[in-house]
Amino acid sequence: MIGELELDSTAERIGDGVHTPALSDRWGLDDGRLNGGYQLAVALRALASEVPLPDPVVASASYLRPAMPGPARVLTEVVRAGRRLATGTSRIVQPGPDGAERDVLRMEATFADLAASPAEPHDLTAPPDLPPFERCTTFGGADAPASVAPVGRRMRYGVTAMPGWARRAPSGDPRAEFWFAFADGSDATLLDLAFVVDGAAPVVLELGRGSSTAQLTVHLREHPAPGPLRCRTLTNHLSHGLHEEDVEVWDSAGALVAQSRQLALLL
């Protein structure tokens, strides 16, 4: 089954590394701007179709201006194609107020062929200890209240207790552990994980603050097994109006599949 994310992040290639996605309002925030993880999935999928190795293993993006639903261009360039690794860049451009195209997102990503080396994991991480998804309190999804932004309707979260920010009672502790599943029932692919790590609400909401991503780097470590994903989100350090947010994602089999860190502006 091809999921909504793959459908909405696949673009036509018009030649010479240029792709023309129609950015979908299904991945919008409350104010109409598009979710950063969705933008990353669009930029990464376009580049993936140009690079000679199959698996994105690291992607790093700078968010320069709000991305809005509608036409855009993605300009890709393969900058190095080696035997074990290949690297390229991808830029999403959209027209500004004066009609001239300008950069919305700039991304650089490196690809490998994960199947070329045995997994042989050495892993010091541990997924969150959560009850099975079916036994958790869930929120989000297609039948969420009208107050939930479009992007929140694309996925369902499973938690043991509703987060403080969602009860208008921020906990003061910027951490969260939860299940993630696409609302359409599709399983996340390796590339989809670039969305997943920016899919959830920022944990600084537990400090009563909003946030806007400036830079996000994600490591994509393993093709996820089918089923919902376990996530841990944590802001370790906030200062000078900036904070980091780390997200780790494990698949249903307990394998670490993605690690991300972003630097964001406090609002």
Next chain:
Amino acid sequence: MIGELELDSTAERIGDGVHTPALSDRWGLDDGRLNGGYQLAVALRALASEVPLPDPVVASASYLRPAMPGPARVLTEVVRAGRRLATGTSRIVQPGPDGAERDVLRMEATFADLAASPAEPHDLTAPPDLPPFERCTTFGGADAPASVAPVGRRMRYGVTAMPGWARRAPSGDPRAEFWFAFADGSDATLLDLAFVVDGAAPVVLELGRGSSTAQLTVHLREHPAPGPLRCRTLTNHLSHGLHEEDVEVWDSAGALVAQSRQLALLL
């Protein structure tokens, strides 16, 4: 006092965002290639001189080919200059075997003005619990044995026990805690921290493996107080011949000053 790193990473600007550093063999590894953190400091310092905000807060680099001592060019571009954040790119290029210039490193970095917002830190991190630097076992430095690579002579580490890999007895535990100080006695600046996070030997040496950095992202969070720095290095996950390495750095006053993560190839 201007430190060796600043001297060796400052380049002449020949106009239009182009800088011409002489990459110094003082920052070389055993095989003559240049340390990745040194390359990052060169690329970042050139860009810093072009960007209208003073403090680099995040830099992300892809290591495409070995950088060698000698002439190079750094090509910088400011891609967005906003009120709170400014972003640019920097490429180090050197001639290849056929004499044609090619990319060695590509970096993207975002700058802010840390002094424009009060620090007001909210910090869940804790520096390593180490005895004072003067009471630690130290290694590296200008008087290190001839077997130590040039880059290892530029700094001194302070530890409570020599690392397993240095005693040819890898511990099996890919973690390390240590003091870092420049061997010339200079204090690290905010920008220098981009070198510090890649200055130490990779902790996968404790698994008996070598490593080559593919991508490194560093967050620079605070101007360090004078004095040696405390560092914690950790590889959480290794699979498919790739591993991440996280480094956190605290200054002598206990403030978190840098956080980095790299993805590297196992050798």
